[in-house]
Amino acid sequence: MFKRLIRSFSVFGLFVGLLFLCASLTPSLLPRVPITQGVLSGVAFAVGYGVGKGFHIIWWWFGGPDFPPNRQLAVNWVLSLISVALVIATFSRIATWQNSIRSLMDMPDVNTGYPWMVAGVALIVALVLVFVVRGIIWLAQKIIGWLSRVLPRNLAIGLGAVLAAFLVFSLVNNFVVQNALRLADTIFAATDQRTANGVTPPTHEFASGGANSVVNWDDIGTNGKDFLVTGPSQADIAAFTGRDALEPIRVFAGFGSGGDFEARAKVALEDLINFGGFERSVLIVATPTGTGWLDPAAIEPVTYMHDGDIAIVSAQYTYVPSWLSIIVEPDRSRLAARALFIEVYDYWTDLPPDARPELYLFGLSLGALGSEASADLVTLFPDPIDGAFWSGPPFASTVWERATAGRNNGSPAWLPEFRDGALVRFMNQDGIAVPDGSEWGEMRLLYLQYASDPMVFFSPRLAFRRADWLGEPRGRDVSPFFDWYPIVTFLQVGFDVPMATSTPSGYGHTYDALDYIEGWLSVTDPPNWTADDTQRLNTLYTGFVASPI
Template sequence: MGLLFLCGSLTPSLLPRIPAVQGTLSGVSLAVGYGLGKALHWAWLVMGFSNLSGWVRQALTWGLTLGLAGLTIFTFHRSTIWQNSIRQRMEMPDVESGYSLLVAAIALGLALVLILVARGVIWLMLVTSRPLNWVLPRPTAIGLGAVIAVMLVAGLVNGFIVQTALRAADEVFATLDLAIEDDIAAPPHAFASGGPASVIDWDDIGTKGKAFLIDGPSQAEISALTGRPAMEPIRVYAGYRSGETFEERAALALRDLIALGGFERSVLIVATPTGTGWLDPAAVQPIAYLHGGDLAIVAAQYAYVPSWMSIMVEPDRSRLAAQALFDAVYGHWTSLPEDNRPAFYLFGVSLGALGSEASADLISIFADPIDGAFWSGPPFASYVWASVVARRNPGTPARLPEFRDGSVVRFMNQDGIATPAGAEWGPMRVIYLQYASDPMVFFSPSLAVRRPDWLSEERGRDVSPFFNWYPFVTFLQVGFDVPMATSPPSGYGHTYDALDYIEGWIAVTQPADWSAGDTEKLKAFFAGFTASASQSNGATWSRQRSSSSPEL
């Protein structure tokens, strides 16, 4: 069982892996498979069956040993081909070797450690049960001993190891959030938080928020590209240290938005950042060109750790923060005359999409609807997204579903927007942008026991044809993909491309006096200036991709 799991772990999943990651994954898989095999053997004996004996046992042992040894050699040999099958679909250079010896060494060493730890827990269980056996029946003593042993180990792991690791990670990311680069100065104009007209202190804003406030296109840059008069976009950002609670930060962001004149613009976007406080420049920069700078974007930071870590530890933070900001901004927006207020949109990427989609109260929305939303890379815990995908139109794939008549909700990927035949947009437009190779979207605990729809149906063009589902192993594979979700080039995995954002924003916001020629000009500009969604290092600019992105 251990070797079967090891072989399965070497097959491709959604993302390519470096040798260290592959070795770690294979080691965990080997240990899990070994443990499962031991558990099945124990269950066999408990049910009263006896071990095989004589020549049958020897023949079976040698047959399985030789067969699995051959399978292991074969999978290590094929691992390079399998990894390159992913890299080719993501326009990444091939690797010449899978570094089988290094991977095998890491896997065997880690598996040995994990197995010894598990045996130590079993030993502790037996030691604990012995004195209990003096006063209790043996099965009861063993069961109670197991509970005590598990509680002791869980207390040690959670109370010391995990908490120590989390505190260390928290300190690291808190330091990164406070880091100030010498060339990052407060905005000199009166259209951004931290500037001369702002009520938010520049020093209370983290590095990701500061990058959002100063890196976007200016009025002059927008006008130079579009050839039309433009306005300076308004950008509001309440940092993690701007208030003690979600509500305090939201209230401060609203005050700043009012002070900077955000409600006097034509377009208002309430954005929910990722766990680090990062807003993808590939998303927030193109929208400024589409509307000639006549817009305001407001956001509030709720954490400073990566989304994958935040969703595992405190998944509700993004929802609570997004709810507080939406309630504050929406409450003021609804108090304004309908003919004298901006169009209202929601935006979120990654964990921000999870929070943003949960922020809009349906009863309030029905009473006074917003104009739409654009959510990219919604993580697997996004229950609104999950509900829509589960109720997709029959015959449409989970990777790119169609929902009802497409008048409200549509999905898109690198190839465009999936539009039901004869569909027409309604007054409120919602788009989900998701790539078939994004593990943040398609990871699920159910992968351990059930083959997902997105592997049963025709798969996306960025998913390896060699990717198959194996019980438990696929869960481990995609789980290991999640922390590396932003490692692929722009346009794959969890790295969303500016060219796709352009198409999505046009569909959602319908910019006035905007032509197909304007779209091609904007795409040509961003094709050589495409943001790589590295949430830890900010935006880098890399891969060019075709500007053609038609509706399907």
């Protein structure tokens, strides 16, 4: 029985599957723990086996000639020997490849047991997937057999395949996917309702959730509460700058603050008006990540730069992590950001230009995707805002994509220069890319992105086309061994996306406070700010890391 099972496998399918597996072991954007790498390699093998088996079936279907038995045996032996040699050579290089990423990100090397753990996990995953697909094929064959009794053979084959696919899809969708999504929704909703130890409603009059707010404290999620009560106070800012300071205004409409995007936006605007947000010098409309998180590394430094004379307003639109939300509900961030921006912008434009704050947009990750779509240029043309700062824009960000595609010749896709740099600029760990002779215009749009961020550089097109950012030169945080392989690179970077924040600060999707400081200084150009202030602020936030919940 075991021999029959072995013989049932397609040698060519196994060969292509092993090619996919070996390619998946090469580095991509992020370092991987053994389990993640093993699952990826197992999936890659299963996909490759399916591709190889599919080519063999197509060859047979269109009448391609078969090798004579003795020649087929020789071909099988050659393919098997090549496969074994390739697997041995590839697994011997795993540690080198993984460490090539880790060394760039100041992470420790993998241990000697890494290849064996990867191999074990990959074998289990590959076998499970292959036999699941075989089970589906067996079901299709059974249905085709039943239909062949009453229908012509070709019609029975086509209809049987469609019915089998429909049954499997329905079962998986209804009993696996939907239940998994419901379970995830329950877990994330419960997480959003937690309140961290020591976090209590604000006691001053300049934050949502307090006594003077129309936003109920219990309607605000855990990340929103953290934003409202943490960060530098008036006293902290004054002590740092040595100048008079104001208490920063923080407005946040929680997911429970309204039944839809527009309702939450109106509540946020009401708090912003009541707190005197339009009387401050700087107003930032911030779109959070999927969980309602506003990165303190991004939000806190800018309050120091403007002596607390600043208001930040935001509204939560979901409680699902960004990487999942962008798959199942990508438009929520756009719709929510648009609703809040319109409320704020309409009120702002009615104010006299010399008696209103500078208006900026901010967004991280899924928040960047929503924020950049919230203010179209047609709306802004008569009365433009002052600028925007977007970090880690996901691959679905349309404005970012157009600017990257339209970059100046010779500038890399991971740090583009766009036209004269007066309107749009890009930056990474090494600073802002500025075309020669360029000066900022009245409206300043800045993107912060790292070359190793899969949330930014993932694309379905990776399956069949080499990405521009994989050319030379490449970002300093991208492994020199990272190369493009059809389908496999798509799987690799796709697996990187959920792990995007697993890197140290300054790499992947974990953006460093020092880069935010440089970005905000460039975009908002704070008055009365000195180089010494910048140095001390950099010292204050060196090593600062705040992980999202």
